[in-house]
Amino acid sequence: MTVIIGVKLPDKEENAVEFQRILTKSNCIIKMRIGINNSSIFCSSTGIVLLQTEDEEKATELEKSLLEISGIEIQQMIF
Numbered sequence: 001m002t003v004i005i006g007v008k009l010p011d012k013e014e015n016a017v018e019f020q021r022i023l024t025k026s027n028c029i030i031k032m033r034i035g036i037n038n039s040s041i042f043c044s045s046t047g048i049v050l051l052q053t054e055d056e057e058k059a060t061e062l063e064k065s066l067l068e069i070s071g072i073e074i075q076q077m078i079f
Contacts, residue, residue: 001078003059005051008073012047015069023051024067029058039075 008015009015022029032052037044056078063074 001054001056003053003056004077004079005053005059005063005066006075006077007049007051009047009049009061009069010071010073011045013045015072018069019049019062022062022069026062026065029053029055029062 009019021075030051030053034050036050053062066072066074
């Protein structure tokens with residue numbers, strides 16, 4: 001089963017270190033990571049990241065960890 005986690009990260013500069021720490025801790029389950037600039041304005045303070053995993057249970061654990069970051073938004077697609 002493929003799980004795509006869409007993450008909207010507010011205030012990238014403030015949250016980047018914690019976000020990266022969580023992703024590094026979960027690196028064995030992340031098959032793909034794509035960062036998208038969320039604005040037509042160069043260097044927007046908000047970012048969108050897509051993460052692909054193959055394990056729905058571990059994806060849910062990853063989401064719980066990410067939700068500890070203030071203001072983060074998450075959506076999920078399952079195939």
